[in-house]
Amino acid sequence: MENIKSFTLKELKELVENLNWPEYSAYQIFQWLWQKKVNDFSLMSNLSKLKREYLKNNYIITELKIIGNKKAKDGTEKFLFELYDNNKVETVFIPEEKRKTVCVSSQIGCPLKCLFCNSGKISFKRNLYFYEICDQILMIEKKLNIKPTNIVFMGIGEPLLNLEEVLKAIQVITSPIGFGISARKITISTAGIVEGIYRLAEIKKKVKLAISLNATKDEIREYLMPINKKYPISEILKACEYYWQKKRERITFEYVLIRDINDSEEDAYSLSRILKKIPCKINLIPFNSFPSISFQPPSLKRIEKFMKILVEANYTVTLRKSHGQEILAGCGQLAYQNY
Numbered sequence: 001m002e003n004i005k006s007f008t009l010k011e012l013k014e015l016v017e018n019l020n021w022p023e024y025s026a027y028q029i030f031q032w033l034w035q036k037k038v039n040d041f042s043l044m045s046n047l048s049k050l051k052r053e054y055l056k057n058n059y060i061i062t063e064l065k066i067i068g069n070k071k072a073k074d075g076t077e078k079f080l081f082e083l084y085d086n087n088k089v090e091t092v093f094i095p096e097e098k099r100k101t102v103c104v105s106s107q108i109g110c111p112l113k114c115l116f117c118n119s120g121k122i123s124f125k126r127n128l129y130f131y132e133i134c135d136q137i138l139m140i141e142k143k144l145n146i147k148p149t150n151i152v153f154m155g156i157g158e159p160l161l162n163l164e165e166v167l168k169a170i171q172v173i174t175s176p177i178g179f180g181i182s183a184r185k186i187t188i189s190t191a192g193i194v195e196g197i198y199r200l201a202e203i204k205k206k207v208k209l210a211i212s213l214n215a216t217k218d219e220i221r222e223y224l225m226p227i228n229k230k231y232p233i234s235e236i237l238k239a240c241e242y243y244w245q246k247k248r249e250r251i252t253f254e255y256v257l258i259r260d261i262n263d264s265e266e267d268a269y270s271l272s273r274i275l276k277k278i279p280c281k282i283n284l285i286p287f288n289s290f291p292s293i294s295f296q297p298p299s300l301k302r303i304e305k306f307m308k309i310l311v312e313a314n315y316t317v318t319l320r321k322s323h324g325q326e327i328l329a330g331c332g333q334l335a336y337q338n339y
């Protein structure tokens, strides 16, 4: 039987139309699934008994199964979920004073194999469907009894390589009868899939774009991120300029600082030069170590120097405080390990 969650609102409308049900039945079903989070047709009390029976006899409602869960001292919690086909997906919940962020995965494994990222070590299996992305948020809401304020596509996978499903997920996340989270509270982080950036520039929703840049010279970026061979820095920056022209939304450039690889003063000056034409914010992320890699974060002094150069060049710079490092839930650490 088909999973009713695999229907977008538009598809639910088509479904009820074919059944000669009124259109509002589609809204009711959607709301029960994503806002009220029920997993049983019999609880959909504003649908007639006959309709509930029909749905029950023809469709199923799936949920992710929590098979691992670990909490760090700072409250960050990571979850390992099992999907219907036994694949696994990992999601992180980050509670902060003013924000409750869910960091979702968009693929099973990641095909991009960035050297500084543990997720790149897991072999890529498939893209996640939109409802599997939404179910990560739903399960965390249910399990922790919280209402997330922010959603970041920064878990395992490259969201712009799964853009159709990510966009469908965004519809559910932003819908007032779905999760009801504003598009401005959603960040999509990409390794720089140029076509995806152009496509995102055309959508109406004002989601935030973050580019994982990490180097200012192609040879270093190629070493850290092999995808740079296909999408060199100049092409990514051109796409970002276009994005800015279309959306007038500041882009965030993420820069993972790795000792003796990309953390020199020259790198900082070069970064300030290449981003000049793009209104942006720079997010520095000291490398989070994980087993099987010898990279190290720079010393605090070096990080401060790097930051100072950018601040003096008038950039807004943030130093990302990593969450849940000791449980391998920090940036670039996810790899279905340590449960």
Ligand code: SF4
Pocket: 110, 111, 112, 113, 114, 117, 118, 119, 120, 121, 155, 156, 157, 158, 191, 212, 332
């Ligand atoms: S940094 Fe992102 S794109 Fe690169 S391997 Fe990790 S998950 Fe994939």
